[in-house]
Amino acid sequence: MERELLLLGLLRQGEMHGYQLHDFIERNLAFCTDLKKATAYLLLERMAEKGWVTVQETREGHRPPRRVYRLTPEGEAAFQQLLRENLAHFEAAKTGSDVGLAFVDALPRAEALRLLEQRRAAVAEQLAAFQAAPEHSGGYQLLIDHQQHYLRSELAWLDAVLARLREGRLRFANPSSRKSRLQGEERP
Amino acid sequence: MERELLLLGLLRQGEMHGYQLHDFIERNLAFCTDLKKATAYLLLERMAEKGWVTVQETREGHRPPRRVYRLTPEGEAAFQQLLRENLAHFEAAKTGSDVGLAFVDALPRAEALRLLEQRRAAVAEQLAAFQAAPEHSGGYQLLIDHQQHYLRSELAWLDAVLARLREGRLRFANPSSRKSRLQGEERP
DNA sequence: CAATGACTAGTCAGAACTGACTATTCATGA
């Protein structure tokens, strides 16, 4: 859905072939979507069937033929529609990284601390990478701004958690209280 | 990967059958992972093959037979391993909602404003829902704390963007400058 | 009581996605 929005959005700026689209996304937008090459080709084909883009096969020398995609007026309409929907709604981001937090208390406190410090370093590193890239080659400044904001927020939260852990203010449940939580609180 | 961590983590607290696991996740952890029923069954089956859990089929009356899963020592080891990896690493969360931001400048300013205000309301609503649930029935306080922090941060960022939009401080690129950005900056 | 709708439990065909691959061209330097 938003993958299509992305492809359409890129195609608005001029015709392109699949490899080019995928490559651009990989290089510049990998931080906000992950679209594999095969998936990109699949979506483009499907959008061609829907009449959102036209395909034109070209060949240079003995290279495999390129399929060049170009936005149609219907494609532009679909883009507008998808964009409106996308902007108006909000879906909270989901990370696999969250899950582990549910179980920190399964580890010795000291180890939890060590591991979360590693995580903190990882976040800091990603943030630094973003701040290093000066005005980012691809444009899309809002996206980058958002990502930086997000990473800073993660960092702040992790710092707060680490502080609580260090000061022992983080409750490590014992197994029995855990069990009762899971089964549901109703029975006393 | 983290889906398995989650299932193992829940199974540590006592044997359960597939439906129960899925149901618990749906009710209490839907905000941080989305694991469909069929996927849960698939993963459990696979974990059984790997020897991480044992299965015991039981039947009550004419109901379809239940498969009750119980963690094995190997399962506990795997859990520990996955948990350590999970805690030590960080993978930035990805949302489809981000993509649209790349193209706000394709809409008239006033409409972009209206749509993003809708989005803001959606975020605020989700946040309110979290704050309403008092100490959340399922426990997992860290997760909830994290989610609230995340939502507050999104809200703040959106507010900043909206302010910039209202004051006209947000650059709406014209098509030609967009194009040159896409093709790459190298050629002048 | 019988009909209705919600809950429990799980299955499966098919949609969606991806890792690994082929095959050509181009740049590099030993």
Added chain:
DNA sequence: TCATGAATAGTCAGTTCTGACTAGTCATTG
């Protein structure tokens, strides 16, 4: 000059995931 590796371009077999379904049970109520 001719291996080596990177870049270009795309395909496909196989895995992963999910929407929609079956089917029994329970609670309610008209």
